[in-house]
Amino acid sequence: MPAIHANNLTKSFDGFVAVDGISFTIESGEIFGLLGPNGAGKTTTISMLSTMLKPTSGTATVNGHDIVTKEDDVRKSIGIVFQDQSLDEELTAYENMDFHGRLYRIAGEVRRQRISELLTLVGLDDRKDDLVKTYSGGMRRRLEIARGLLHEPKVLFLDEPTLGLDPQTRNHLWDYIARLNDEKGITIILTTHYMEEADRLCDRVAIIDRGTIIALGTTENLKASIGGDVVTIASPDPGAIAGLLTAPWVSGIERHDGSVTIRMQDADRHIPGIVTDLHRSGIGITSLSVRKPTLEDVFLHYTGRTIRDEEASGKEAMRMFHRAGRR
Amino acid sequence: MDIVYTIWLRNVKRYLRSKSRIVGSLGMPLFFMLVLGFGLNSVVRIPGMEDGYMNFIIPGIVAMSVLFTSVFSGIQIIWDKQFGFLKETLVAPVSRLEIMIGQTLGGATTAVIQGLILMVFALFIGLEPAGIAGFLIAVGFMALIGVTFTAFGIAIASRMEDMHGFQLIMNFVIFPIFGLSGALFPIDSLPAWLRPLTLADPLTYGVEGIRYGLSGTAQIHPLVSLAVMAGCAVLMTVVGAYLFRKISI
Numbered sequence: 001m002p003a004i005h006a007n008n009l010t011k012s013f014d015g016f017v018a019v020d021g022i023s024f025t026i027e028s029g030e031i032f033g034l035l036g037p038n039g040a041g042k043t044t045t046i047s048m049l050s051t052m053l054k055p056t057s058g059t060a061t062v063n064g065h066d067i068v069t070k071e072d073d074v075r076k077s078i079g080i081v082f083q084d085q086s087l088d089e090e091l092t093a094y095e096n097m098d099f100h101g102r103l104y105r106i107a108g109e110v111r112r113q114r115i116s117e118l119l120t121l122v123g124l125d126d127r128k129d130d131l132v133k134t135y136s137g138g139m140r141r142r143l144e145i146a147r148g149l150l151h152e153p154k155v156l157f158l159d160e161p162t163l164g165l166d167p168q169t170r171n172h173l174w175d176y177i178a179r180l181n182d183e184k185g186i187t188i189i190l191t192t193h194y195m196e197e198a199d200r201l202c203d204r205v206a207i208i209d210r211g212t213i214i215a216l217g218t219t220e221n222l223k224a225s226i227g228g229d230v231v232t233i234a235s236p237d238p239g240a241i242a243g244l245l246t247a248p249w250v251s252g253i254e255r256h257d258g259s260v261t262i263r264m265q266d267a268d269r270h271i272p273g274i275v276t277d278l279h280r281s282g283i284g285i286t287s288l289s290v291r292k293p294t295l296e297d298v299f300l301h302y303t304g305r306t307i308r309d310e311e312a313s314g315k316e317a318m319r320m321f322h323r324a325g326r327r
Numbered sequence: 328m329d330i331v332y333t334i335w336l337r338n339v340k341r342y343l344r345s346k347s348r349i350v351g352s353l354g355m356p357l358f359f360m361l362v363l364g365f366g367l368n369s370v371v372r373i374p375g376m377e378d379g380y381m382n383f384i385i386p387g388i389v390a391m392s393v394l395f396t397s398v399f400s401g402i403q404i405i406w407d408k409q410f411g412f413l414k415e416t417l418v419a420p421v422s423r424l425e426i427m428i429g430q431t432l433g434g435a436t437t438a439v440i441q442g443l444i445l446m447v448f449a450l451f452i453g454l455e456p457a458g459i460a461g462f463l464i465a466v467g468f469m470a471l472i473g474v475t476f477t478a479f480g481i482a483i484a485s486r487m488e489d490m491h492g493f494q495l496i497m498n499f500v501i502f503p504i505f506g507l508s509g510a511l512f513p514i515d516s517l518p519a520w521l522r523p524l525t526l527a528d529p530l531t532y533g534v535e536g537i538r539y540g541l542s543g544t545a546q547i548h549p550l551v552s553l554a555v556m557a558g559c560a561v562l563m564t565v566v567g568a569y570l571f572r573k574i575s576i
């Protein structure tokens with residue numbers, strides 16, 4: 001039984017289609033990523049799967065339960081860390097955990113024991129009696145993850161788990177999420193607009209843009225699907241290089257001023273040959289670099305835009321919105 | 328029941344922890360009690376009440392304090408909405424009815440505590456300690472006011488996006504409810520056109536009930552007051568639960 005199965009899931013808000021007929025299946029035990037720029041529809045998707053929003057059309061099951069007709073069973077199977085904080089800051093960490101444990105009807109002794117285990121696991125045990133309002137962003141995030149695990153869910157949703165955290169905390173959280181998946185076998189579905197995050201954590205990634213999934217697969221396959229590694233050769237005579245490289249394993253060549261960018265599978269194996277050929281033909285090489293493609297390249301390939309562009313324009317739009325609001 | 332208790336516990340904990348809110352919301356009732364009580368005590372004679380105006384308004388001011396505290400407790404759901412905590416509750420496998428009832432009982436509890444604190448103050452300025460039975464009657468009516476108006480606050484909060492509308496509700500609903508109730512004046516001496524309004528105000532029956540408990544006399548029969556207040560508490564809880572069920576975040 002797959003952990004999640006979505007079929008043509010759609011959500012529109014007053015005619016605006018935020019999620020547009022997406023379908024995917026997540027196997028049990030996977031870390032699955034929804035990667036896309038701000039406004040792509042990631043949170044809306046998570047909200048539907050976690051029963052917080054009713055889909056406009058389409059169906060989905062979580063842990064085998066239909067998200068519309070079996071709301072309560074879905075809710076029992078999932079843990080969720082929302083994009084925006086959802087802690088009670090006027091309570092202590094322990095009290096937040098205890099509240100959650102009681103809501104999920106975990107009996108007293110078990111509840112106390114699990115709370116203390118989980119708080120230790122996320123390194124908050126020594127601060128458990130402090131009010132959450134005294135916590136840093138990273139500590140709050142860790143607490144929310146611990147809370148989401150308290151009732152031992154089969155599926156854990158993490159909506160932008162490391163948004164706004166510093167790189168060090170982010171790294172810690174990544175290790176932590178990977179370990180959870182590894183040791184407890186929890187299926188994790190996370191959304192992010194950080195390439196590195198999806199790349200580092202996820203077994204499979206769905207790239208989502210404007211409400212539709214534009215590519216889905218393992219990170220390696222996605223990167224391979226756009227033509228392999230990126231080799232950049234700087235040379236006084238880039239035109240000659242482009243003319244020389246006609247082998248079938250070259251999947252693309254772009255000529256720039258003073259350099260060429262070549263895409264190919266398994267660049268590591270072909271580089272020595274290329275260098276020898278160029279040398280033989282008397283073409284000079286100023287420098288040569290080989291780069292594995294990133295998910296950024298994948299996004300660019302499928303949409304013609306970079307996620308960073310998207311984000312900038314998203315922020316710009318938000319700023320304009322604020323300005324309009326103030327007027 | 329566990330769930331109701333859980334939600335109730337959170338509300339009470341938060342209340343007991345917010346010392347500034349407790350003290351702050353004592354300010355206005357104390358001010359009313361002192362200024363109106365001492366100011367008018369020697370001027371105003373209430374027919375049929377021997378103890379003077381001070382003893383007449385103490386139940387009214389206690390009711391006012393319960394009213395304001397409970398409406399505010401109910402409205403606090405909007406904070407939970409804005410600070411995100413409501414999602415944590417709504418995504419749990421519990422029914423919204425349980426959440427709403429827990430919230431209502433929590434708000435009513437804090438409102439009753441607030442009223443009790445005020446009663447303790449009132450002891451120093453002339454409230455004669457009533458017998459235990461009378462005291463319990465008064466607390467019972469305070470609880471009914473608390474439930475009614477916390478549920479009212481929840482109903483409002485379920486429909487509001489932010490606190491902007493709060494002032495409007497205070498000015499056009501809560502203050503009139505307080506002003507028109509028999510908290511500050513005896514119903515019998517009202518002009519004929521005002522009487523129906525006062526009798527249509529649920530708080531009137533709450534005030535009369537508390538007054539009966541604390542002073543042993545009331546202008547409305549306590550059983551009538553009890554029936555009306557209990558009816559209002561049930562009705563408001565139903566309305567609140569209905570609107571809360573449809574809350575969106």
Ligand SMILES: Nc1ncnc2c1ncn2[C@@H]1O[C@H](COP(=O)(O)OP(=O)(O)O)[C@@H](O)[C@H]1O
Nearest residue numbers: 013016018036037038039040041042043044045
């Ligand atoms: N409640 C809502 N009402 C109207 N539009 C919404 C609502 N929620 C989200 N949207 C819109 O749907 C789109 C997708 O939003 P969201 O799922 O939050 O994106 P993401 O999480 O990928 O950044 C955005 O354009 C957003 O403005």
Ligand SMILES: [Mg+2]
Nearest residue numbers: 042043083160
């Ligand atoms: Mg989002």
